[in-house]
Each structure stands twice: as structure tokens, then as C-alpha cells.
Amino acid sequence: MHPSPLLRLALGLILTASAAGSRASALRVDVHDASGAPVADAVVSLVPLDHPAPPAHGAHAIMDQRNLSFVPQVLVVQTGTEVGFPNSDNVRHHVYSFSPAKRFELKLYAGNHASSVLFDHPGVDTLGCNIHDWMLGYVVVVDTPWFAKTGNDGIARVDAPAGRYTLQLWDARQDPGTPPVSETVTLGASPTERQYTLALHPAELTNRPPPGLEIGLGDRTSAHAH
Amino acid sequence: MRIDFRARLALLLLGLFVLVQVPTFLAFYYATRQSALDQAQARLTAGTKVFGDLLANRGKQLLDAVRVTTSDFGFKQAVATGDIPTIHSVLYNQGHRIAADLTVLTGLDGKVVASLDASGRAVPAGDWSGLVAGAAASTSGTSVAVIGGRPYQLVIVPVRAPTPIAWVGMGFALDDPLARTLKELAGVEVSFVARADSGQRWIASTLPKEDRAAADTLFGAARHAGPAPALLALASGDYFTRWQPLVSRGGVAGAVLQYSRDQALSSYHALRGELLLIALVSLLGSIAGVLWLSRNVTRPVSQLADAARRIGHGDYLGLVPVEHHDELGQLAEAFNSMQRGIARREQQIAYAAFHDNLTSLPNRARMQQLLAEALEQARADGRPLGVLMLDLDRFKEINDTMGHGIGDRVLVEVAQRLQAGLEDGDALARFGGDEFVLVVGAADRAALDARVGQLVADVSQPVVAGSVELFVEASAGMAVYPEHGQVADDLLRRADIAMYDAKEARQRLQVYRIGRDAEHLHRLSLVNDLRRAVPHGELELYYQPKLHLSSRRVAHVEALLRWRHPQHGLVPPDEFIPLAEHSGLIRSLTDWVLHEVIRQCAEWADGGLDIGIALNLSAMDLGSGDLPDVLNRHLARYRLDPSRLVLEITETAVMRDAFYSLEVLNRLKACGVMLAIDDFGTGYSSLSHLKRLPVDELKIDKSFVIGMDQDEDDAVIVRSTIELAHNMGLKVVAEGVETEATMELLHRYRCDSVQGYLISRPMAASDATAWLVQATRHPDAAPSGTPA
Secondary structure (H helix, E strand, C coil): CCHHHHHHHHHHHHHHHHHHCCCEEEEEEEEEECCCCECCCCEEEEEECCCCCCCCCCCEEECEEECCEEECCEEEEECCEEEEECECCCCCEEEEECCCCCCEEEEECCCCCCEEEEECCCEEEEEEECCCCCCEEEEEEECCCEEEECCCCCEEEEEEECEEEEEEEECCCECCCCCCEEEEEEECCCCEEEEEEECECCCCCCCCCCCCCCCCCCCHHHHHHC | CCCCHHHHHHHHHHHHHHHHHHHHHHHHHHHHHHHHHHHHHHHHHHHHHHHHHHHHHHHHHHHHHHHHHHCCHHHHHHHHHCCHHHHHHHHHHHHHHCCCCEEEEECCCCCEEEEEECCCCECCCCCCHHHHHHHHHCCCCEEEEEECCEEEEEEEEEEECCCEEEEEEEEEECCHHHHHHHHHHHCCEEEEEEEECCCCEEEEECCCHHHHCCHHHHHHHHHCCCCCCEEEEECCEEEEEEEEEECEECEEEEEEEEEEHHHHHHHHHHHHHHHHHHHHHHHHHHHHHHHHHHHHHHHHHHHHHHHHHHHHCCCCCCCCCCCCCCHHHHHHHHHHHHHHHHHHHHHHHHHHHHECCCCCCECHHHHHHHHHHHHHHHHHHCCCEEEEEEEECCHHHHHHHHCHHHHHHHHHHHHHHHHHCCCCCCEEEEEECCEEEEEEECCCHHHHHHHHHHHHHHHCCCEEECCEEECCCEEEEEEEECCCCCCHHHHHHHHHHHHHHHHHCCCCEEECCCCHHHHHHHHHHHHHHHHCCCCCCCEEEEEEEEEECCCCEEEEEEEEEEEEECCCEEECHHHHHHHHHHHCCHHHHHHHHHHHHHHHHHHHHHCCCCCEEEEEECHHHHHCCCHHHHHHHHHHHHCCCHHHEEEEEEHHHHHHCHHHHHHHHHHHHHCCCEEEEEEECCCCCCHHHHHHCCCCEEEECHHHHCCCCCCHHHHHHHHHHHHHHHHCCCEEEECCCCCHHHHHHHHHCCCCEEECCCCCCCEEHHHHHHHHHHHHHCHHHCCCCCCC
16 A cells, blocks of 8 residues: 555545534445455445535546556546546556546556546546556546545545435445445434445456566656655 | 099189188178278267367367457447447458457347448347356357357457456357368368257258258257267268267257268278289189199199000000109109000010910911901002911821820921911911911912912921921912902901812812802801701611622611701712711711611511611711710610621721720720721721721722722732731621622622622611511522612
8 A cells, every 4th residue: 555645535535524614424334245354445435415515626636557557446536636647667558448437548658757637527437558458447436525445444434524425335346237335324423334245246357467477567656766 | 513633622722712711801801891980980089079179279269369359459449439330340340350250249238239240241149148148157258159040159258448348249150161171170071050949950061962951860860879979871871970069059059070981981992992802813823823733733643544544545655754753753653664564465465366376476366467468468469369278187196196295396397387488478377276377479370379389398398306207298278369259258268168178189289169169158058957957857877788698698788877958858978977077066977877777776686687787987986985885875775786786987087096996996896896997998007907906897998899890900909808808807898789790709709798789779777678578588589779
């Protein structure tokens, strides 16, 4: 885990929460798979029912290409967020998305020249690299600033102003035929907890290069730090 | 049918060969055939495996190809657009790249978005949800499906971006070209058969067209065949068949893999042809070998058989070739030695058959040939040829008195003398006994006569045998070609006749007189008739009285034999007695005469006539020793006083075999009969000899008596003979008394008895009886002449 995006996210959340008012409520979501194992990288979002969500002006996020992988694999952004796609590897990447929410294609040459894409429609954008088939990333675009990803312990915490929300839960490995979790929750003074058990497929792509593959591996960031 | 040894041998060898060859051939034949069939099945099994591998490999290759196609970014992009025309075009493009017969794009749920055939036309593809679900569940990525009635090998892969966004299915028809390709690789007939759920049938096959009609059969029979290859009869022939099911959707599909039984056997058929050819060649070779062998084995046998036949025909010139030193070779040598032996012995036999042992002259049989050849020559030369039959007079006497050794030496000497006189072209043979035959050639008749005369004269010279000098006289008869006969038999017979004439005439040489042949034949027939004269009662006795001069009484008669021949009438004794003597019949005549005389004499005695009877014996009678016995038997039977019988023997007969006849005469005399010498004066008996004979009487031959009243010399002879006889104590009878003067003269000379026509002619028995009765009653008036 790299602290930098998380830090930014946390900062963003704090800013959002403070903007919404002082009566912040905490939601804790615990996600397990059918075998009871914690599910990481599940996305929890709270879409306000009683008022429109505050827009994400100038919001910015990074989906890095590092070690022939998307980092992070799952990036949650509010609609209208511009996401930068730097290339931290010393090989080219050709990132694309054919998802209806956002279609794009970025040819990323070696060197950290970031291109950026504005995600202006909610939905899940599945990212691939035309050069490296195993790379799989998701940009989950939600219409709310209150969202979180589960950690390795399967727990996600969202602080949002009290009020009624539609709680949406998404995971990449969910069966596409199964309706996504979408539940109305009311956040009050006391922390709210929710537990979900998801039926998941094994991931087809791991976003990790095949074991032993060393071509193109390198830390461009650290190289530039010198 | 006769099967010869060679054929049997050849058949046996051939049979053995066939006995060995045929099972070998058959065993090889069936083993090869079975091997061909096993091989076919093994090939089918292998082919089936290859087929399965090929199909699987093809699936992998197709899968890879399709994967490559679907991972094309442009393709993904196109699919992602959701724009149908774009999708159609890209599907066509990618499908065409890898020669797919069917290209289908579906959503992740299997709903068909687009489906194209090979030429890019949109075609209905049916429901793909199952196929897609199957593909998602399967790891292989390939399957078989019956779509639109046709079976396809399907490759269904997801389009990833990078997670699946759609499914692309590409179908490759299981069609004729594929079947052909697989056939080439797997080496078996490949048929794809399918039955869609709709019931529609499909067949793609490498089989000949006529077999496609049997799709149902293939589908049915092949599908139910077990794991082992089944034999399936199709229009184009029988096939070993295996069913390879293809897991499929939308219908039942499978591959029928077959290997033609005919094809399997075709190489075997070629082999069989070669085998047959080899068998045929080896059979022909064996036949040739067997024939050669059997010929080799049997040829010596055949040669021996030929040689035996040749020897059988009397040809001793050839030799059996001795080719080997085995048993057959030994046999051949034995054959040759046998042949030499036979030839040598046959020569000896032939020589013996044609030559006389004693003189080494040709014999009768050989003479026949020599004479025939000589006649041939004489006929060709136009010269006369004399055939001379010669025998020695009184040779039997020499043999009897001097012994056979001397006799043989005489014969050899005579043969040498005759031989010495021969010229080229002449021939000499000994016919047996003392009989020789000469064939003498000469330029003309006069020369012939001269030569023959010389030859006969040469023979008639004394022969010195040891210390004895023998006077040999020969009698010869000659017949001359061409006047006395044309052929050998005639000439020989006539020479024989001439020789007998010579003997009778007491001449050295008598040439055949023409006509003597007929006389001779007449005599021969008389001899034949004479045989039955006694049984037929043709003989009778005449009696001629003898007058006792001093007593003027008739005390004896002479019995004279008469033959009354049924055709020729009365045959004179002069004619038939010599015949009887020559033919050996004389003994039976003599027996008959003896019996008849004794019976008659006894009859007369019984009737009071005291008459003795004289009868004539032949010289031949003296030769047989049993005459005294026969005489005694008859005498005893009629109880006749033997002294009434007078047996007359001619002087010549007595002289012919003086020693022997003396013995017989003594024995006869011992019987009590009287003995008389007949025809005295014609022989050359010596007085000393006569003195020793036990005779009682002399009969003076009529040749002296008839003329004695005219001829002084005869009278002197008669008178001195009578005196001589009387001096020796013998009585004298004169024959042929025909005149009183003669009788008176004889009376004066004190002759004891007379006989002749003056007294009486010979009379038959009854007349004689009457005459005698008369004469004894009136002795002084003895009748003269023959009674009427």
C-alpha cells in the first residue's frame, strides 16, 4: 500500500465532511465473501437521498502504472474528478477503457508524463492495458463524495453527515448477473455498522505480472528522486 | 490305364512336393491375409488415435488463432462500439483471416449479436447461450456443435477488455475438405456424420460417392459399434469401422473412421499374386526337376527294358550303356554279359540246330535253307542243279558187327570224302543215319552227271578203320533242277525215290525217272491201305501143291499170300511185300499168315488130310526175336504137329544178317518146325555158312528150273545143287516146274519134290481142299493145271 493516494483521499473526505457540516456520522461496513474471508477493495458509497451531493470541483486522483500493474487496482472517484495516469515503469503502457461510463485510450510512453482523463459519468470503468493483458484496473465513479474501499480486513469506514443515503456496495468479482447491493441507510449520531457477504468469482486477472517476469520493472519515481 | 514306373515315380515326387508346398503356401497365405487384416485394424486403431489427436490439435490451433484474433485491439474496439455494421465487418474480417465458416458474436449472456457465414452473409445461428455457458465452463475452448444442420468444430472465446465483454464463436465446418485432409494425415477414411436435433442429417466423407447414400447406415451401425473395429459392408466394399463420437450440442455428431478391407487386402493380393507366381514357378521347376529326376532314374530301366526286348527279338548287337556305377549300372553290366552269353549259346544252339553233331555237316533243317539258296542261284544263273540223296549199303550191318565207333568213323570218312569233292555253291548235309544229301551245281547237265558220278565213285572206296578195311558201297538217287522239280521239297523227295530205285536196282546212282513220283505215291497209298488189310479181311492164302517125286504124292503145299485190294483188285506179293517190309507192316502180315496156315493145317488134319504147309518168312521176320514165341503160341493153340510146318527163308534174307538170323533160325528149329532155304542160287551164300544153318530143305529158284530142259548150264547147276544138298543131308524142292520133261529130268536128278504149274497153280483154300481130297484118293491121277 502506498500512503500517498490514501492520504489524499482521507484529506478529501475530511474536507468534504467539514464542508457538509459538523454533524458527521460514521459508517462501518464489513464485507466478507461466502467463505467468510474479508473482501478487500470493495467499494462502499453513500449517495444522499435528501439533498444533492456536493460537486467535486477540481478533484484529482492518480491511477499509476507501476510494476506493470495498475496502482491502485481500484480507484474510487466522485463524478467530475480528473484522474491522472502517470507511467512509473520504464516500458510503454497503452491504457484503455471500453466501459460505457468513460471510453478512452492512453498511450503512455516511458517517463512519468502524466495524461489525465476527466471521469464525468458515474459508473465502473474497467481499465486494461493493450500491451500487458494481465493488467486490470477499475475506476469506480460515484455521484457522491462519501465513499470508501475496504481494506485487507474487509472493513471500510465512511464518515458522512447524518441523513439518509443509498448505500451502494460494488466489487469487481461480483457476478455481473447479480444485482449490486443498494440499500438505504440512515446515518445518525451513533455509528452505523453494516455487514455484507458477497458471492464472488475468483478474479480472472490479478493485475500482477506473471511471476518471474522482470522485463520493464523499475521505479521511475525513485529514479527521478535522485 | 497303365501307369508306367516313371509316371508313378514322377507323380509320387510331385505329390510329395505338393504335400509340402501346399500347406506351406496355405499357411503363408492365410497368415499373410490375417496379418493384412490385423494390420488394417491396427492402422484403423492408430488412425483413429491420430484422428483424435489431429482434431484436438486443430482445436488448439483454432483456439490460438481465434484468441489472437480476439485479442486484437481493433477488434476489441469494434466490438466495444456496439455498432452492428462495424461489428459485422470486423467479424467478417477476422473470421476470414482464419478461414472460419461461421463467425458469431454474442453478449456475455450468450445472446447472439451478430452471426456471419464464410462469405460474410448474416445467417441465423440459433441459441448460443448454452454454447457460451459451456465454453465458459470448459477449459478446452473448443467443442462441436450442429448448427443449421451442419456440424462445426467451434471455438468460443471471450472478448476481453480486459475483462470479458462479449463472446466470439468461430465455427469450422466438419466438411469434405477437412475429411480429406484428415484422411491424408491419419491414413483412414474419414466421415463426419451428424443428426441435428431437428432430425436433419449430415455427412461429409472421403468415401466414394456411392457410399454416402449409406449415411444412415454409417450413422446407425457405426455408432453402435463397440470399441473393436466392426466390419461394415458398404456399396464400395467392406470397411473396418470405428466410431469416434464428437461431444456436441445441437445434435449428435461423430466421426466414422474406416479402413477399406479391400485396400488392406490389396497389398496382400499383390503379395498373393507374387506368392502364386512363386508357387507356380517352383511347381514348374519341381515338375521339370521331377521329370528330369524320374527320367534319370527310369531311363536306365527303360534302356534295360528296351535291351531286353531287343534281345528277345534276337538282336544281340547293341550294348546297354553303363552310365553309373550303382545298382542299375551293375544291372546293365549283367544285362550285357547276359546278352553275350545268350548270343554265344544261341550260336551254339543254332549251330546244333542246323548241323550234325558227328560230321559237323549241315543237317536236314539247314539243308532246306541251303537248297533254297542254291535253287535261287541256279534259277538266276540258268544252270542245272543236282540234288543227290545218298546212303550207304549195309551200314546197319557195319554198325551191328563192328560197333558204333567204327560206324561213326565210316560216316565221318564218307562225309570228308563228299566234302572234298564239293565246289563253291555246292552243299552237303547229313540227314541222319547213313543218309547224306548233296546239292551239286554244274554248267550243264553233262558236267553235272560227270561230277555226280565222280562223287559217288569217291565214296565207294574202302575205308580203313583201325586194322579193318571196310568196303563201303553207296546208293545214290539224283533229282535235277529244273527238269525234276522246281522247289526243294519236290527235288528232295524225288532224289529219295531215285535212291530207293538205285538200291532196288543195285546201282550206285539212279537219276530220277519222271513218273516214279506217281508210282511212289501209289506205293505210299498202298502202304496205307495195307494197314487195314488184315482187319478188313482183304488178305487170303492160296496154296500150291508140291509133288513128292518118288512117291508121286502130294505131301505139302506152299501157302502164298494174296491181297485182294478193294479198288485195285488182286495185288501181287512182289508189289506189296516189299512195301510191307519197308513200312514195318511185315510182322503183322507174318503173324496173320502164321496163324492162318496153322489153323488151315489143323483143319486139314482134322479132316484127314495129312498135308504139311510151307510158308515164306521175310528177312525182316528174322530180325524180330519174338517170332518163335508167336509160332509156339499158335502151334499150341491148334495142337498142330510142328513138323507139318515148313518155314521158307530166302537165301538173301539169311545172308543179310548172318549171325542174328542163325540164332533166330536155331530157335525156330527148336520149335520143331522144318526150315527151308528159298530161291536158292540167287544169293551168294557160302557153303560153309549154309552148312551151319539148321535147315532141312533147299528150294532151287525157278529161274534155273524153267529153262533146264533147254539149257545145259542150268541143268548142270540144278543137278549139282541137288547132289550138293543131298550130300549135306538136305532135301531139295524145285520150283517153276512147267513141263513133263523138266519133271522127268528132275526125277532123274533125284530131286525130292517139285512145284509148279505142271502140278497145279496156287489155289484158294476151298479149291485147294477139294484138290487135295481128290489127289489123295487118286494119287496116280494127280491133276495138273489149275482147276476151273
